[in-house]
Amino acid sequence: MTGTDPGTAPRPEVSEAGRLDADALVDDPGTRIIVCCGAGGVGKTTTAAALGVRAAERGRRTVVITVDPARRLAQSMGLEELDNTPRPVPLSGANGAAGGSGGAGGSLHAMMLDMKRTFDEVVREHADPERARQILANPFYQTLSTSFSGTQEYMAMERLGQLRQSGEWDLIVVDTPPSRSALDFLDAPERLGRFLDGKLIRFLSAPASTGAFRLLGAGFNVVGSVVGRIVGTQFLNDLRAFVSAFDTVFGGFQERAERTYRLLQAPGTAFVVVAVPDTDSMREASYFVERLAKDSMPLAGLVINRTHPLPTGPGARLGAAEALAAADSLATGDHPLAGAALRLHAERVRVHEREAGLRARLLSAHRSLRVVEVAARPEDVHDLAGLRGIGSALAGEDASGDP
Amino acid sequence: MSDPERGPRDSGPEAAFAGARLHIVTGKGGTGKTTAAAALALSLASRGGRVLLVEVEGRQGVAALLGSAALPYEEREMLRAANGGSVHVLAADAEAALLEYLEMFYGIRRAGQALTRLGAVDFATTVAPGLRDVLLTGKATEAVRRRAGGRRHSSDGPGNAPFHYDSVVMDAPPTGRIGQFLNVNSEVAGLARVGPVRSHADRVMEVIRSERTRVHFVTLLEEMPAQETRDGINEISGLGLNLGAVLVNMVAPPLLGGADLAAAAAGELDTAELVRGLKAARLETASAEAPEALAADLAGQVRAHALRHLLQERVRGELEGLGPPLLELPLLEGGADRAALASLARRLSEQGVGR
Numbered sequence: 001m002t003g004t005d006p007g008t009a010p011r012p013e014v015s016e017a018g019r020l021d022a023d024a025l026v027d028d029p030g031t032r033i034i035v036c037c038g039a040g041g042v043g044k045t046t047t048a049a050a051l052g053v054r055a056a057e058r059g060r061r062t063v064v065i066t067v068d069p070a071r072r073l074a075q076s077m078g079l080e081e082l083d084n085t086p087r088p089v090p091l092s093g094a095n096g097a098a099g100g101s102g103g104a105g106g107s108l109h110a111m112m113l114d115m116k117r118t119f120d121e122v123v124r125e126h127a128d129p130e131r132a133r134q135i136l137a138n139p140f141y142q143t144l145s146t147s148f149s150g151t152q153e154y155m156a157m158e159r160l161g162q163l164r165q166s167g168e169w170d171l172i173v174v175d176t177p178p179s180r181s182a183l184d185f186l187d188a189p190e191r192l193g194r195f196l197d198g199k200l201i202r203f204l205s206a207p208a209s210t211g212a213f214r215l216l217g218a219g220f221n222v223v224g225s226v227v228g229r230i231v232g233t234q235f236l237n238d239l240r241a242f243v244s245a246f247d248t249v250f251g252g253f254q255e256r257a258e259r260t261y262r263l264l265q266a267p268g269t270a271f272v273v274v275a276v277p278d279t280d281s282m283r284e285a286s287y288f289v290e291r292l293a294k295d296s297m298p299l300a301g302l303v304i305n306r307t308h309p310l311p312t313g314p315g316a317r318l319g320a321a322e323a324l325a326a327a328d329s330l331a332t333g334d335h336p337l338a339g340a341a342l343r344l345h346a347e348r349v350r351v352h353e354r355e356a357g358l359r360a361r362l363l364s365a366h367r368s369l370r371v372v373e374v375a376a377r378p379e380d381v382h383d384l385a386g387l388r389g390i391g392s393a394l395a396g397e398d399a400s401g402d403p
Numbered sequence: 404m405s406d407p408e409r410g411p412r413d414s415g416p417e418a419a420f421a422g423a424r425l426h427i428v429t430g431k432g433g434t435g436k437t438t439a440a441a442a443l444a445l446s447l448a449s450r451g452g453r454v455l456l457v458e459v460e461g462r463q464g465v466a467a468l469l470g471s472a473a474l475p476y477e478e479r480e481m482l483r484a485a486n487g488g489s490v491h492v493l494a495a496d497a498e499a500a501l502l503e504y505l506e507m508f509y510g511i512r513r514a515g516q517a518l519t520r521l522g523a524v525d526f527a528t529t530v531a532p533g534l535r536d537v538l539l540t541g542k543a544t545e546a547v548r549r550r551a552g553g554r555r556h557s558s559d560g561p562g563n564a565p566f567h568y569d570s571v572v573m574d575a576p577p578t579g580r581i582g583q584f585l586n587v588n589s590e591v592a593g594l595a596r597v598g599p600v601r602s603h604a605d606r607v608m609e610v611i612r613s614e615r616t617r618v619h620f621v622t623l624l625e626e627m628p629a630q631e632t633r634d635g636i637n638e639i640s641g642l643g644l645n646l647g648a649v650l651v652n653m654v655a656p657p658l659l660g661g662a663d664l665a666a667a668a669a670g671e672l673d674t675a676e677l678v679r680g681l682k683a684a685r686l687e688t689a690s691a692e693a694p695e696a697l698a699a700d701l702a703g704q705v706r707a708h709a710l711r712h713l714l715q716e717r718v719r720g721e722l723e724g725l726g727p728p729l730l731e732l733p734l735l736e737g738g739a740d741r742a743a744l745a746s747l748a749r750r751l752s753e754q755g756v757g758r
Contacts, residue, residue: 041433072630143533314693315700318686326684337673338680340658341701344708378710380626 020301020370022394025270026055026171032268033164034300037176037185039284043305044274045073046381046390047374048175049110051272053077053384054391056091056108060171063109063163067156067177074110076383082112086163091384109169113177115155119145122158122256127245134245140238141246152177153185157260164263186291270300277307277355282362289366301370303394304359308351309375320349372396416728416755419648423617423758425547425610426572426647429581429635430621431628435652437464438739438747439621439732440574441482441490443650445748446756448488452569455546456481457493459539460576465492468739476500478546482741484748491568493542500538504603536584537604544610546571570758578620578631582638585611585618617647622722624651624715629722636725646727650751651719655734657712659705667709672702730754 025031036048045068052064063086066073074082077089086109123141124132135141145151156177163172176185263269271292275285285302292299310316327342363369374393381387420426426447428440437458444456455478458465466474469481474492476499482490550564576584588608610616618639622628632649639646657664666672681694681701722729732750735743 041431072627311700311703313700314697315704318697322687326681326686329685330680330683335676335680335683336660337663337677337705338684340663341677341680341698341705342684344658344704345701348704378707379714 018301018368018370019396020272020303020372020394021396022051022054022372022391023058025272025300026051026058026060029170030268031171031270033160033172033174033263033270035174035176035185035264035269035271036274036303037271037288038274039281042274042276042281043374045175046387047272047274047303047305047394048173049073049077050381050387050390050394052108052110052173053089053091053387054395055171055173056089056106057388057391059104059106061105061107061169062171062173063111063169064173064175065111065113065156065159065163066175067113067152068175072380072382074112076381076387077108077110078384079110082110084111084114084117084159086111086169113152113156113159115152116145118155118159119151131245135242138238138242138245140242144242154257156185157264158256161256161260161263186295186297265296265298267298269298271297272300273302274305275302276305277358279358282358286362286365289369299369301372302362304355304371304373306376307355307373308348309373310349310352315345318345318349320346320353323349416648416730417757419617419619419646419728420756420758422614423645423647424566424568424570425543425616426570427575427581427585427611427616427618428572428621428650429575429578429618430650430652431579431631432577434621434623434628435732435739436577436621437462437468437574438744439619439650439652440572441465441468442732442744442747442751443619443756444490444570444572445482445484445744446751447570447572447758448482448484448490449486449748449752450758451484451486451488452758453567454488454490455493455568455571456490456574457495457543457546457571458574459495459543460574461494461496463494464574465494468744469741482744493546495539495542497535497538500542501534504538504541533587534600537587537600537607540585540587540611541603541607543571543573544607547610547615578635581618581635582642585639585644586642587611612643614645617645619647619650620727621650621652623653624718624722626714626718629718632722633725636727648756649722649725649727649729650732651722651729652732653734654731657708659709659712663705664709664712667702667705668713670706672705674698674702677702677705728755730756 025034034048034051036044036051038044045066048064048066052062055062066082071081074080079087079089089108089110091108120136123135127135153176156174160172160174163169273285273288273292275281289299289302323342323346327339327346330339359371363371372394374390377386377389379386381390426440426443428436428443430436430439441456444454448454456465458474463473465481466472469492471481474494476494476496478491478493480489481492484490546568547566549567551567552564575581587604620632620635622632636646636649659667663672677698678694681698686697719729730751731754732747735747739747
């Protein structure tokens, strides 16, 4: 339950909750990969893009890989749409330079993972042209490369490995695929590898009269025929053709998955866990922090998006009960504005207290976890200015979120 | 299905529900899809009769909502409406549905269990996500077709017997996946061109395409969920499926009047009046010491509230233009539980949900 292995937890001397300092993270030339992870709908993609903009404008040659097909993100970076190739993001305005370049030699590129195309490239690279053609045309391969759960995560890692190897960027920010569970990102590639290498796929793809079927005995023929009935014999035939063509690619496939997995454990990688202040999301974040420690993956800290901080002035000391009592003390019809403002404040304080409680509970289980909060904004992010706003909140420059 | 009195398709809430027996509820993650689906089921049961709520994502969201332990793969009565109507819940699971299907069509329970041990069921449903979806939609459509007195699994029972369930509500996958999930035919096209899966899929699709089925979208008054609702509606109508209603969830009324909202959003809040009001209110000394500074803090919050509210109104306007009627569900203080669910169901009934 503790998950804070002193051997892997960052800076164990920090006993109180430290603040996750985004600037220190992106400024450190040793940081080569930042992986943003968390359950779906917590603002991972926006966080990744904001970190990318921040890093580029502070001088890093940065690329952001997203998996979010929403055009909104592309448009917020001034691009019509994103594809599988990194495209330069025109950074202009507040921090100066034009045409994909940020301050002090930095630049930003962005791309969106196209898992089928990435998978196709892997196949072409590992198989001779004739085999590659057979594999790419196989209907089973088409299912595998477009809808197998795990392919997207595997291909995100694959693409990450490619970008890292190209040496064109000194910082890669990865937005992980949306999934029910944040852990899928770590588990899915292995699942895919295990599946492709598994006994069952070999068993099912063996011709009925030979190999596995004969060895396993007649009883198992029933199984084969039942699977055939469920998925159709045509499907089994496609599967057999696929496995025999894919055999040559297998070794390389597993090896690559393992290599990328090791890359995630290397010192240049930093995981940023993203959450929102609700019970499910914070629980998910807690699991993820534990899992990273168990797998010796370097954790930079936690971003809690859409929080509701209290104002910085005397409002911070005005409690919910007192604000409500004060609102009630106003005679009906008198000062409706003050009454509404006091009720609004009481609501804000209650929300803030609930969020602070969730945060405290998480930190009591993970004492060395570094955290930064990004306050809820009235509007979604639409442009670079919005991403810069999130970036400065990540760097601790703007805590309120109020306009 | 067209009613000559009211024209072929009335866009009011009643028309969005009239004649429907399978309600598919989708929405972006985080919009409260499960709560809305459960409230809809309870609302439909409030006219009497039996309603089945099917959950298909294996999240046990209904169990969490009702504060019960994880539900097994079995139709179980979980809620009762005031006038004797009931809501039964099924936490559907592709693996169990596959075994049931094998037993139903082939009588091969034992071989099915051997398949489970070998991991073949897991294999078949992961390697072919389409198969998983067909099994889950198949489970819901089977419940729609089931007749009283018919053997539970032997298709339809006596042709003129009343239906076992008056309505079936499905807590379906999120908007991003709903088109693929419901387009059962094309999902299995690459899988089985002929054979039992194919004909099963055809039977499922017949129900899903029919006037008996409506697809409802749950959204919030926020940009991204609204955008996903728009995309989802286009996708669903493109597939030729019938749209139901848009359920706008977690609606909170503004705390300020229109003039104050507009002024606050424009940054022109009457802070002098706010200060006077704070002075008039009985605040404890510590907070009352600097009413101007306190007013500045509160004004910042009022402005954020006003901006958010104006944005919500804009989003609502966009949603109204999409076609399907909007039904509203209020923001619940303190989360959803059984009592809250009953009040949400009442709100839906008041807005025209019926059979």
